[in-house]
Amino acid sequence: xxxxxxxxxxxxxxxxxxxxxxxxxxxxxxxxxxxxxxxxxxxxxxxxxxxxxxxxxxxxxxxxxxxxxxxxxxxxxxxxxxxxxxxxxxxxxxxxxxxxxxxxxxxxxxxxxxxxxxxxxxxxxxxxxxxxxxxxxxxxxxxxxxxxxxxxxxxxxxxxxxxxxxxxxxxxxxxxxxxxxxxxxxxxxxxxxxxxxxxxxxxxxxxxxxxxxxxxxxxxxxxxxxxxxxxxxxxxxxxxxxxxxxxxxxxxxxxxxxxxxxxxxxxxxxxxxxxxxxxxxxxxxxxxxxxxxxxxxxxxxxxxxxxxxxxxxxxxx
Numbered sequence: 001x002x003x004x005x006x007x008x009x010x011x012x013x014x015x016x017x018x019x020x021x022x023x024x025x026x027x028x029x030x031x032x033x034x035x036x037x038x039x040x041x042x043x044x045x046x047x048x049x050x051x052x053x054x055x056x057x058x059x060x061x062x063x064x065x066x067x068x069x070x071x072x073x074x075x076x077x078x079x080x081x082x083x084x085x086x087x088x089x090x091x092x093x094x095x096x097x098x099x100x101x102x103x104x105x106x107x108x109x110x111x112x113x114x115x116x117x118x119x120x121x122x123x124x125x126x127x128x129x130x131x132x133x134x135x136x137x138x139x140x141x142x143x144x145x146x147x148x149x150x151x152x153x154x155x156x157x158x159x160x161x162x163x164x165x166x167x168x169x170x171x172x173x174x175x176x177x178x179x180x181x182x183x184x185x186x187x188x189x190x191x192x193x194x195x196x197x198x199x200x201x202x203x204x205x206x207x208x209x210x211x212x213x214x215x216x217x218x219x220x221x222x223x224x225x226x227x228x229x230x231x232x233x234x235x236x237x238x239x240x241x242x243x244x245x246x247x248x249x250x251x252x253x254x255x256x257x258x259x260x261x262x263x264x265x266x267x268x269x270x271x272x273x274x275x276x277x278x279x280x281x282x283x284x285x286x287x288x289x290x291x292x293x294x295x296x297x298x299x300x301x302x303x304x305x306x307x308x309x310x311x312x313x314x315x316x317x
Contacts, residue, residue, distance in 0.1 A: 001225040001286075002044040002178070003300055006215035006276070007031055008231055009050030009189070011293060012085060019053045028085070029092045030293075031230075036096035037297045039104060044178060046222060047089060050211045051081040051189035052129075059130035059158070063141060071144050074129075074160060075192050075204030082110050082188040089185050097183075106183045109174055112202070113191025113209050113217075114167040121161030127208055128157045146206075161207040165191065165214045169202075171221045178222060190214040212276035220283050226300050227280045229273045230293040236274060236306040238264045248306045253282055256308055277308045286310055 011031050014023035039045050055077045062071035072080075086108030097103050121127075125147050133141070138148040138156035148156045168174075174186045190209030194202045212229055219227040235247035238259060248256075257278055265271040270290075277288025291305025298304040 001300065002046070002223060003038055003226045003228060004046045004048065004215060004219040004222065004224040005035055005038065005296060006212060006227070006229045007047065007049040007293070009052035009054060009211075011230060011232075012049065012088075013053045017053070019057055024054075024085075025088060025092070028088050029096075032089060032092035032096045034230075034293050034296055036093060036100050036102065038300065039097060039183060040100040040102040041297060041300075043300060045183045046174065046178065046218070046224065047093075047183070047185045048187045048211065048215050048218060049085060049089070049185070049189070051078065051085060054081040054085060055189065055208075056130055063130075063133065063137060066140050066144060071141070071146075073204065074206045074208060075194070078189045078192045078208075079110060079204075082108070082192065085188055086110075086185050093183060104183050105181060106185070107177050108185035109170055109177075109187075111174075111187040111191050112169040112194045113165045113187065113214055114169055114202075115163035115193050115195060115205065115207065115209065116166060117195040117197075117205075119161065119163035121163045121207065122205075125159040125161045127160050127162040129160050129208060130158050132157055161205075162210055163193065163207050165209050165217050168214070168218055168221055169194070171218065174218075175222055187211075187214050187218050210272045212272040213279070216276040216280040216283075216288075219280050219285060224280075225286045227277060227285055227288045228296050228299050228305075229276060229288075229290045230296055231270075231273060231290060232292060234292045234295060234305060236265065236270050236290050240264075240266070240270075250302070250307045250309070253278060253308060253310075277306075281308050281310050284310070 012027045013019045058077045090106045132155035147159045190211040193207040239245045265274045280288045288308045289299040289305045291299045295304045
């Protein structure tokens with residue numbers, strides 16, 4: 001089967017959240033050992049990944065150097081992390097595949113995602129990024145055109161747009177590489193957000209696209225059979241953090257949609273993951289799974305995790 005594996009940015013940091021180069025390399029090495037097992041099992045593989053901690057590091061550098069050099073915009077941060085994480089993933093994947101006797105050519109794409117310039121997120125940014133700052137330091141960044149909000153005792157936090165992903169501009173290259181037998185890394189961090197001006201010109205914008213929603217779009221565009229979203233828990237849960245917490249196993253699209261609409265899943269945590277598997281399966285995908293990285297091999301066959309499958313065709317024999 002053709003499998004799209006979506007890794008969270010935190011899957012590429014240390015257990016304590018450390019984002020030092022050594023910690024990131026160690027985490028990526030562990031993640032690619034799991035990914036390589038999918039290839040060894042005979043599946044075609046596409047990997048996409050988050051980049052929150054890595055972009056966070058770049059934003060700190062922006063803040064510390066703002067009095068010396070202009071801050072790097074978010075689309076540049078996304079491109080830089082795609083490159084850095086891409087080559088780190090490729091190095092680790094080469095080794096992991098060779099150890100399993102499943103060597104394949106591997107490739108990482110710098111990938112753009114088209115968003116709507118009129119997306120409401122640009123006029124009312126709500127996604128917090130980076131660390132908290134004091135008023136004076138935040139004001140310095142406001143002078144560079146950024147939006148910051150006073151969050152009380154914790155300090156000030158930057159807010160950016162998180163527009164809906166509309167089109168993957170480099171999917172044809174990913175498809176060609178897949179068809180040629182490559183393992184492909186693409187659309188890291190949700191893709192580099194760009195808009196198309198009236199004259200057809202493309203330009204990057206200050207935004208962060210949700211990587212899970214982009215993963216669902218990428219999986220559909222590449223004709224993936226299965227979308228696996230790897231996180232730090234084995235299942236999605238309802239009633240999270242309460243006495244009524246319950247792990248979800250196999251669930252149909254209508255049932256999961258009803259739970260999502262009832263507000264069971266946090267917008268900053270499981271919400272986008274649930275929405276991604278719903279979109280993928282409702283759009284024709286065979287199976288969407290949310291589970292932990294250690295279970296991804298079994299997840300492809302629907303044997304573990306929160307599993308959503310396409311409703312059977314009542315007209316089928």
